[in-house]
Amino acid sequence: MRIARRSVRYVWATTTLLWMLLSELVQANIGDYLTRTQIALERRDETHANRLMRDLFANYNKDVRPVFNYSDTVNITMHLWFKQVLKVDEIDQILTIYCWTEEFWNDQFLRWDPQDYGGLTVIHLPIDKVWRPDILVYNNADMNVRENELSTNAVLNYTGGVLLFRAVITKITCNLDMTYFPFDKQVCSMMFASWSYDGGKVTIKPKGTKNNLEYYIENTEWKLENFGFKANEKYYDCCPEPYYDVTYSFVLERNPSYYILNLIIPSVFITIVTMVGFFTPYSSTGENTEKGGRKLCQHVVRCRMNGGLEYHDTCNHVESVDMPSTLLLPGNHNRSVRKRGGLKESNFRLSSSSSDESTDSCLSAPMASSLRRIIVTLDRIDDKLDKERLQRTIEKEWEQLARVIERVLMILFIFGTVLFALYMLQSTEHQLLNID
Structure with a gap:
């Protein structure tokens, strides 16, 4: 009887344990099945591009050079x-x-x-x-x-x-x-x-x-x-x-078309005006001085107001040869220098001084006094005329010197302008690139 009871208890315990194990196994399988089913459903709705991106970059490191063998290039x-x-x-x-x-x-x-x-x-x-x-x-x-x-x-x-x-x-x-x-x-x-x-x-x-x-x-x-x-x-x-x-x-x-219109052509006209100025006679009224100063101001303003022209620009620097001569020569030909030594004496003064003694003896005192005053006045007029003639002679000499200097500067200016133009207009060939 006792053995039968023990057998029944053993069978019941074993059956209960097996039932519990079976229940756990069924629940696990069902859960795994549901999980796999859910993943399958999700992947069915996922695009190929999204799945590819997820798989490619799951373990990707963009900071590492993309080679399996580190020695590869x-x-x-x-x-x-x-x-x-x-x-x-x-x-x-x-x-x-x-x-x-x-x-x-x-x-x-x-x-x-x-x-x-x-x-x-x-x-x-x-x-x-x-x-x-x-x-x-x-x-x-x-x-x-x-x-x-x-x-x-x-x-x-x-x-x-x-x-x-x-x-x-x-x-x-x-x-x-x-x-x-x-x-x-x-x-x-x-x-x-x-x-x-x-x-x-x-x-x-x-x-x-x-x-x-x-x-x-x-x-x-x-x-x-x-x-x-x-x-x-x-x-x-x-x-x-x-x-x-x-x-x-x-x-x-x-x-160069922009610079030809805005720089070269105006510079050519300025150069021509400068050359014409060399052939213009200088006068004491200062027209050439005003012309040179006005030309210089126009030249500077033009070079500075052009936004594309800077320190490296060619603003016809040869023109600087003419500017000082244009401004200085008018003052040179008007200068006068007093001659060294005595000037030629007036023949009238010599004749008058030699005849004073003869006239004094034959003329009355009032007449002689008036005659002396007339002689002194004429002597002063003669001295003034001599000084004016001397001044004109000196001015002509300086004017001739100024003309000589002007011709020399004109030759230098023309020569420099031609050389500068030839230098700027010569063809420049760059080395061709070696293309493999």
Whole structure:
């Protein structure tokens, strides 16, 4: 009887335990099933692009160079479209340029099978989500690079290829040679390279096309010519590793029409007026002095009021040869210098002094006194006439000297003007760019 009771209790306990285990197992399976069902339903409503983005960037680190083997190199292909020359600052030696750039590289961490994502082969995503090479313009004159760059999306394909288009307004430094202004040509360049990665980590090379001016917008003052590019491998003193860069070089030729109308033609007229002034006789009334001063003021005001003309401008400096002569010569020919030694004595005075004794004996005292006063007056008039004749003679001598100086200055002015014109109008040939 006792054995039967124990058996019943044992069976009941075992049955209860099994029931509890079965209940837990059923609940777990049902919960797991419901969870899987819910996930399946959610994934059914999720787009392939969202699922791809979630899977790609689950463990992605954009701060790490995108290679599985750290010794591998990231190869970057660079292409530049020259859009427009916005501004040329001759004083600060800076060019403001608007351009488009294309950069392509392969990210080994961002690859997928299109069959797993509904045949999706390309996605567009913000560039801040992926690794980006630190490609900069080495001769950039503006440190706020990101502020002048239009933020665009990157194009990612299933093989890991990343394509980035950028629209950039950049300021570059350029050695502007103003020797032949306004008939000058300027040779400038833009060097693109990685700022921190050496050639063992990142390489950069130009895209195999030369159609860089397809979208170029012409500038009214500057003509773009001889555009080319070249890949370089350089070694610096700081590091033994090579560094790669792509240098885009171009030549800008100035359109001189604006300066011809506003500078050269007025300067030619001023030069002609100056030459005519050499043949104009100087007078004591000061017309030439007024003409020279007025011409000088007009010349200075014209050169200073023209906003595009600065310290390097050619404002016909040969004209300075004529200005001092125009202002000084009128005063020279009017100068008078007293002759050294005694002047010729008046014959009238000698004759009058020799005849005083003879007249005194035969004339009365009142008559002799009146005659003496007349003789003294005539003597003074004769002295005054002699002085005036001497003054005119001296003035003529100085006027002749002034004319000689004027002719010498005229020859120097014409000679200098011709040499200056030949120097400015000679053709200037720039070295052609070597385009590989």
